[in-house]
Amino acid sequence: MTTNTLKSDITAIVGDANITFEAAALASGSKDSFHFSPVLLEDLDGKSADLIVRPETQAQLVEIVRYAVANRIPITPRGAGTGNYGQGVPMQGGILVNTKKLNRIIELTSDYARVECGTVLWQIEKQAAQVGAELRIFPSTMPTSSSAGFITGGSGGVGSITWGMLSDNNNVRAVKALTIEAEPQVLELTTPEEIRDVLHNCGVTAFVTEVEFALAPKTQWHQYAFAFDDLYSALAAGEKLAHNTHILKRLCSVFEWPIPSFFLPLVKKEACPEGKALLLLMCNLEPSELVAQLGDFDGRLTFHAPPVEESGRGFQIYDFTWNHTTMWAMKTDKQYTYLQDSFDKDNYMEQLRARKAKYGDQVLTHVEFLQSNGEIRPGGLSLVHYQSREQLFGLIDYCESIGMRISNPHTHFLDADIRWYGDYLLAARKRWDPNSLLNPGHLRALEE
Ligand SMILES: Cc1cc2nc3c(=O)[nH]c(=O)nc-3n(C[C@H](O)[C@H](O)[C@H](O)COP(=O)(O)OP(=O)(O)OC[C@H]3O[C@@H](n4cnc5c(N)ncnc54)[C@H](O)[C@@H]3O)c2cc1C
The missing domain is CATH 3.30.465.10 (Uridine Diphospho-n-acetylenolpyruvylglucosamine Reductase; domain 3)
Structure with missing residues (x-):
């Protein structure tokens, strides 16, 4: 099928205001946030859809899917494009469906x-x-x-x-x-x-x-920063709060120095003292209650504010957590990337110490305390100062050799990673997408 036919057929479904087919717009609209990985940045460079469409109704979406299947055209769903694994990239071209107008x-x-x-x-x-x-x-x-x-x-x-x-x-x-x-x-x-x-x-x-x-x-939330002399005191304080089920929490995040120095808006508020590890919290405690909770630890309250109710004004404490931490690091030094590490919850400080002894400041610890399958555990989004693929994959091997589990964010293949859940996913795909047209190219099992 020619691009012109594709364009006029899809225009007939959604109108010409809802399609994009200029090369530059296709190239940028086809990317997601895979630039967080220097490996994916190389591997996924230049992949582009043939057309981007923005349906306004679910009925239009059904028409687009019907058309794609009839003509055996790949179809890739797209939201805001903030996914980090390149799994929203249309590896085999075709139609990219941007869902931003399906927003009721x-x-x-x-x-x-x-x-x-x-x-x-x-x-x-x-x-x-x-x-x-x-x-x-x-x-x-x-x-x-x-x-x-x-x-x-x-x-x-x-x-x-x-x-x-x-x-x-x-x-x-x-x-x-x-x-x-x-x-x-x-x-x-x-x-x-x-x-x-x-x-x-x-x-x-x-x-x-x-x-x-x-x-x-x-909940009426409070946002806090606490500074500690070292990472392990900050982790111990975070762990205590994480396990206290009487406190309502949205965040309990710990950062090794110099990560806090990357959080420029917080630095401006003098929340990130030189050389100190940081604990960021979103919880329902008043300042005096929180300070009492953390009395056993040598921490200092450096920031307290309510959340911002309107988007686009000021900052929220979560702007520095989860994978936003990596974003702040990359703003300071483009060589930073990250790992998604999962630790042995009873032994994680030893694991972190062992890794620090071997890798020094090539890896900086960022821990999010979270719950999974009913268990509280520390999850890592550690920063890596990237040198080469060999360094990165050697580090992953080392982490796994000391009992950490790494969800590798440097591959776009779902089944090349522990995020792979096995055969039920392939079975669902076979059942619901018998021609393998939906977002193809991200499952090795189907490529080989
Ligand atoms: C700075 C930063 C911080 C982040 N923090 C977090 C975090 O705290 N937690 C977290 O989980 N993730 C995080 N992410 C990853 C990502 O932002 C989130 O997972 C986000 O929710 C993805 O939404 P999106 O609309 O951008 O999805 P997209 O990137 O557009 O799509 C993500 C995937 O979903 C598929 N998809 C989209 N829409 C549909 C649909 N309608 N049907 C079927 N498949 C669809 C796409 O094909 C793609 O594979 C972060 C990313 C960045 C860049």
Whole structure:
């Protein structure tokens, strides 16, 4: 098929205001945030869709899928493009469907929000506040991130210390999705087993059209920074708070020096004293209550503020946590990249000490305390001062040799990594996308 035919056929479905086909716009619109990995930056350079389309209704989306299947054209879903693994990159060209106009909040009560796939999480948080509710978990990219992009491309984030990850606690109550078939079926997935087949798999099984998130009661949060003489005291303090179930928490994040020096807005507020490790917290305690909780530790309160209620004004404490930490490091020094490390929860300080002894400041520790499968544990988003692929993959091997588990964010292949969940994903893809047209090129098992 010629590009002109593709263009005129898709224009007939959505109108010409909703398609992009200029080379420069296609190139930039096809990228996601894989530039966080120097390896992916090389591997995914130059991959581009043939056309970007922005459907305004789910009916238009069904038409686009029907057309793509009839003509055997790859189709790649796209939210805000903040995913870091390159798994939103259209490896085989075709149609990239940007969902930003599918952004209706369908139903919102104090218990749940049902939204269209492109709804930005910040919109849900704002609407939920009107009924005394808030999101349970969200990525630190919440001001821009789409709902379906989060459940398919993300894993957890702010709030995960209390509510766990996407697959925990019914955090995602239901998902509506489209199959990629000649006559697309509309799936309503409601059990954890059904939802599992679309969760955290980067849109390789079905096109998510609606998401139903469980909400939490709105809490009056406080944001804090505490400085400690060394990383291990900050970790011990964080661990104590993380395990205290009487404290409501959204964040409990620890950073080794010099990471706090990268957080320029916090540095300006004198929250990051030279040489000190930092603990960032979002919790419901008043300052005096928190200081009392941390009395056993030699920490100093350096920052306290309520969250900012409007986007685009000031900063939130979560702007420095999760993978935003890497973003601040990269702003200071482009050589920084990151690892997603998972530690032995009973032995993690020893693991960190061993790694420090071997790698020194090539690796800087960033820990997010979180809950997963009902267990509180430290999860790492460690910074790596990148030198070469050999250094990076040697480091990953070393971490695994001392019992850490690394979810490798430097591959776009889902099945080249421990994020791979096995055969049920392939089975769902076969069932719902028999021609392998949905976001192809990210599963080695199907490439070979
Ligand atoms: C600075 C920074 C901080 C981050 N912090 C976090 C964090 O705290 N927690 C976290 O989990 N992630 C985090 N991420 C990763 C990412 O921001 C989130 O996962 C985000 O929710 C992705 O949403 P998006 O709309 O940008 O998705 P996109 O990047 O557009 O898409 C992500 C994946 O989902 C697929 N997809 C999108 N829409 C659909 C759909 N409708 N149906 C099927 N598949 C679809 C895409 O094909 C792609 O594979 C961070 C990224 C950055 C750059």
